[in-house]
Amino acid sequence: MSFGVVILVHTALGRAAQVIRHWARSGCPVVVHVDAAMKPARYARFRAQFDDLSDQVLFCERHRCEWGGWGIVAATRSGAALLLERFPDLGHVYLASGACVPLRPVAELDAYLRDRPGTDFIESARVAHVPWTVGGLSEERFTLRFPFSWKRQRWLFDRYVALQRRLGVRRRLPEGLEPHIGSQWWCLSAATLRAILSDPQRPALDRYFRRVWIPDESYFQSLARRWSGRIESRSLTMCKFDFQGKPHLFYDDHLPLLRRSDCFVARKIWPRAEAIYAQMEAGGHPAGVAEPAPARIDRVFAEATERRVRGRAGLYMQSRLPHEGWENGFTAAPYGVLEGFAELYEGFGPWFAKASGATVHGHVFAPEGAEFEDGAPIWRGALAAAPELRDHNAQRFLTNLIWNGRAGRQVFQFGPRDSQFVSWDIAKDPNARIGVISGAWAVPLFASGLPVARLKDEAARLQRVEADHLEALRSPHAKARVRVWTLAEFLETPDEALARILADIAPGRTGPLPAPPALRPLEGFGRFLQEMRNQGMHPYLTGDVPAEPPAPRQPAPRPYIVRPHG
Structure with a gap:
């Protein structure tokens, strides 16, 4: 197999184990990172499930992973470093989560990557050039410091951001760094990933990105621009987001759409989506040499977003009812x-x-x-x-x-x-x-x-x-x-x-x-x-209604013309 997989596991351990075994049975070496927040006894039971695959499924150093924090980057780096150390002949490293499910046969993804040696598949865009940031910070994620958790310490997070704005704080970027953002889920060539992990500026870069907001969406996306010879700015993992920036959850009734996309991998899959996991176990939906085309189903998701955000005229739903002006027309018809x-x-x-x-x-x-x-x-x-x-x-x-x-x-x-x-x-x-x-x-x-x-x-x-x-x-x-x-x-x-x-x-x-x-x-x-x-x-x-009804009008005499005789 020309590529290996780093898998980040947080929840739904049963499904995550099923996905890990599928990658391994298909010939891929796998490194698993399990969130350090998981209790040791539970982690030990989960790890013991792969004793029969100890040569192919490895477990890396654990980090505490919190949304928007540095831990996810540290976990990804630990997993990638171990994978490249133990399997030095790999051509690519594919980053996935326990909720990412292969849709097509793994052999098709392997052939696809073999035909594109040295190509890095990572969504990487300048933050000023895309409107992806929803309800959060855009360029300020790189110019301010974020030592507090957005979810656990929201009051401190907001107050510290406000204080930095008031004081005019602006962080200095490490030399030569041009910040980019994009999807967390990438597939990098082994050469690019080694260059990122051994970057001579790595201590300064790590210190800088530790205080960036949501660094897992910018660390590899920025550094890939420094070391990649060829970037395809797209992810091979299909992940759709709603109007609030939250990932869509895919259910069994989405399976025809997922097949139509011809994507290799999709996230997030609902743990009880039996038909989707059954398709994975059966080897996936073959598409031959078809290029992944998530845009084929963009229209469906755009219509779903439009329906959720605007709804039907005059029909109210829970997500919009408390917000005056969110309705798509006050009433349904003239x-x-x-x-x-x-x-x-x-x-x-x-x-x-x-x-x-x-x-x-x-x-x-x-x-x-x-x-x-x-x-x-x-x-x-x-x-x-x-x-x-x-x-x-x-x-x-x-x-x-x-x-x-x-x-x-x-x-x-x-x-x-x-x-x-x-x-x-x-x-x-x-x-x-x-x-x-x-x-x-x-x-x-x-x-x-x-x-x-x-x-x-x-x-x-x-x-x-x-x-x-x-x-x-x-x-x-x-x-x-x-x-x-x-x-x-x-x-x-x-x-x-x-x-x-x-x-x-x-x-x-x-x-x-x-x-x-x-x-x-x-x-x-x-x-x-x-x-x-x-x-x-x-x-x-x-108005002026007269006290007495007006007298009936006399018709005016008809005009007549006197013509002279002559």
Whole structure:
């Protein structure tokens, strides 16, 4: 075999032993490093499993390996040094972990490396040239010192970084060093690895990298640039990362994707992925001389990341729900909000449903409870009409309402008498199509027949609530499509206004506008509003509704032209 394997083992010892035996049975010499955090008795039991392979499976000096710390580099160096010492004829050294599983026959990887003698497969890029750093430090990982553990001593870690920034600390790089970063999992030629391990600057380099953050992603990646004759800046181990920079865990249902990639090795494999480990035991999935092509499955992982980060419009999941602004659209589909129409017209809901083809609810945020279509107490998605349940989280009630009826267009009534928890939400929602007849709240007050003196305080409250709502609709942050008429403006041309709002909410409707329903009786309404003014409450949102109905206009005489005779 032309290459040997260094394997770093931390957990899942049963699977790690299975992988080590597979490499060894395939003819590869293997050096195993076991985390020094493992208890001696457990380590002894694990090591004893390979007594029958003592000539081929070796165990190196142990180091304590902590995420982001120097221990992983020290472990890798110990393993590589022992492998090269005991097997000096190797052409390459392959670094893997106990969770890395060969996908193809080991003989294919051996042939691949034999055809590329002296080539180093290691991801190595200048930190300023790649956007790989997620939620952490970029160039500062090389210019600051990191003596504290990011996981165990987070408070000290953050405070010490802040102190160094405030003091303007900037570490001096060892002479000739140009920092690079990349995947921890590499396959280096024996010549390059020997040169790195015997670098004359090694004491200074080790002192420097001991205080670099996550040195296992930069130590070999930087030093390979100094000693390699030919670098292929890629890893032969397929490892996919999510949007938070954490490695994806592969399960059995990923096996067809893994095969399609034609990669030699994949990590991280779930310890209970029986089908993936069974394929390894059977010798792997042969691909002949095919070049590893992890890009073939990049689209699948990109779509998965997009789904996790953005999700589907109007559908919420645990990872995004607590973070305002992380949603991919507040609601799932366009919907209509009608304000004041049901107060003016008798039977407006059924008429609008027939005219638009939409599902038309009543006041779903009414104080008595949600008025679902046809008066149902429970609507799709087990949405209850109970106001206590609805108002516990009115925003989610609205998004659920639209999500559960997203196959069609939904419309609901809204007004100043309703719960206002979603006032700003619908204003900022691009899916909302809102039609407002301001001041229409005065019509039910007028129809109640109560004296103005008893109604003026309630009228003032409703007007104040509606004014705040209109301010939201007219805000520069509003994204809804909004049409606003004062009551006076609407009453001048009601059919034209109805046609416009119908076109907004049901843009695909064809044919003539159905005959609108009858307006509620408004005789004496102008005098009612004037009496409000007389008692100190000015209903300015209604517009200028005259106290007395205007006299019918006399048709103007038709002009005529006198032509001279001649």
